Amino acid sequence: MKVKNLRIRQIFSTTSQKTIEVELEIVKGIVKSSVPMGTSVGKHEACCLPVEKAIKNLHLIKREFLAKEFSTQEEVDSLLHGLDGTRNFSKLGGNLALALSSAFLKGFALDSDKEVFEFLSKKPSIPKPICNVVGGWKGQSDIQEYLLLPTVQKSFFESVERISSAYHEIGKYLREFDKNFNFGKNIESAWVTTLNHERILEIITQIATQKFLRLGLDLAASQLFDGKNYVYADGRKLPSLEQLNFVSGLVEKYPIDYIEDPFEEDDFISFSKLRARLEEKLVAADDLVATNLNRLKIGIVQKAINAIIIKPNQVGTISDVIEFVREAKRNNITTIVSHRSGETEDTLICHLATGLGCDFIKLGISGERTTKINEMIRIEEKLAS
Numbered sequence: 001m002k003v004k005n006l007r008i009r010q011i012f013s014t015t016s017q018k019t020i021e022v023e024l025e026i027v028k029g030i031v032k033s034s035v036p037m038g039t040s041v042g043k044h045e046a047c048c049l050p051v052e053k054a055i056k057n058l059h060l061i062k063r064e065f066l067a068k069e070f071s072t073q074e075e076v077d078s079l080l081h082g083l084d085g086t087r088n089f090s091k092l093g094g095n096l097a098l099a100l101s102s103a104f105l106k107g108f109a110l111d112s113d114k115e116v117f118e119f120l121s122k123k124p125s126i127p128k129p130i131c132n133v134v135g136g137w138k139g140q141s142d143i144q145e146y147l148l149l150p151t152v153q154k155s156f157f158e159s160v161e162r163i164s165s166a167y168h169e170i171g172k173y174l175r176e177f178d179k180n181f182n183f184g185k186n187i188e189s190a191w192v193t194t195l196n197h198e199r200i201l202e203i204i205t206q207i208a209t210q211k212f213l214r215l216g217l218d219l220a221a222s223q224l225f226d227g228k229n230y231v232y233a234d235g236r237k238l239p240s241l242e243q244l245n246f247v248s249g250l251v252e253k254y255p256i257d258y259i260e261d262p263f264e265e266d267d268f269i270s271f272s273k274l275r276a277r278l279e280e281k282l283v284a285a286d287d288l289v290a291t292n293l294n295r296l297k298i299g300i301v302q303k304a305i306n307a308i309i310i311k312p313n314q315v316g317t318i319s320d321v322i323e324f325v326r327e328a329k330r331n332n333i334t335t336i337v338s339h340r341s342g343e344t345e346d347t348l349i350c351h352l353a354t355g356l357g358c359d360f361i362k363l364g365i366s367g368e369r370t371t372k373i374n375e376m377i378r379i380e381e382k383l384a385s
């Protein structure tokens with residue numbers, strides 16, 4: 001595949017921050033790729049450079065891509081790693097790397113007259129949704145995300161239908177029981193409430209049970225950790241063993257099947273203890289592993305996790321994502337491709353989750369988040385035809 005032209009522009013994310021979009025022109029047409037951004041960015045993630053620097057970098061390396069014929073994704077991605085030369089894309093920018101890498105993926109797909117998910121696999125499969133329905137953010141609520149997920153899935157559409165109806169009912173309950181609630185949403189378009197976690201869990205449990213849904217929590221515990229304790233708004237300061245008891249207590253009391261980042265991003269040992277205690281549940285790493293293959297291997301050896309979050313911009317290239325998913329699958333780790341708090345209209349993650357046959361896709365359920373939900377519906381329809 002020969003690149004006719006490569007352009008870059010600044011656009012805005014759903015959190016109204018500047019991010020980059022790359023346009024790749026090939027003989028068959030033009031593809032666009034933009035990059036999401038995190039709010040609780042883990043320290044093990046690939047480096048995200050300011051957009052102005054990323055744009056400058058593209059102009060410096062552009063001719064490397066215009067001069068050559070590319071036949072595989074690996075060629076593109078090893079060129080990116082070679083040009084950068086660092087462990088975490090600190091020179092080129094993980095954001096620029098992903099914009100280019102994913103633009104090439106889309107280019108290869110277009111060149112072979114396929115959708116990206118079809119190009120990635122001969123045997124694509126639809127993931128189940130895990131959706132953020134209630135949440136707070138730094139200081140508003142101790143638990144970052146309250147999630148809903150189906151146990152069995154007739155179709156992606158049907159799962160989303162159940163989750164969205166639960167989301168609306170939760171809104172009604174919050175309006176009734178939280179005097180401060182007036183259908184306010186956070187940056188992932190989940191409801192924001194001032195109720196405490198026990199009350200939120202009671203409400204969600206009641207609604208989820210009627211709809212045959214299960215609960216998930218993303219504690220994003222690095223955000224709670226002060227270096228010694230997990231600090232909660234109600235004054236509790238829990239050392240890691242007490243945090244372990246707190247989390248497993250919640251799992252015993254409520255129908256929770258999924259726990260993400262219950263401990264800070266370097267504490268593999270506490271993850272292992274929780275995983276041993278909650279054998280039947282999904283203990284997932286986001287900040288702990290940060291889509292980094294070496295950290296995934298540590299997690300596997302230490303039996304710290306049985307589920308893993310995959311965020312392409314945490315690592316920077318499509319080849320790295322593919323290798324990461326393969327390693328997780330080889331070790332029976334449940335795979336969850338995830339959006340970020342700052343998104344764009346790019347639906348790459350829907351194609352990755354389906355094309356790579358991942359178990360789940362983690363998304364928001366309302367507002368701008370429906371861009372991804374709706375792309376999943378189109379993919380499902382195409383797969384069924």
Ligand code: PGA
Binds near residue numbers: 037039041286339
């Ligand atoms: P982030 O948050 O995209 O800001 O990292 C989402 C998450 O922690 O899962």
Ligand code: ZN
Binds near residue numbers: 220261
């Ligand atoms: Zn997370």
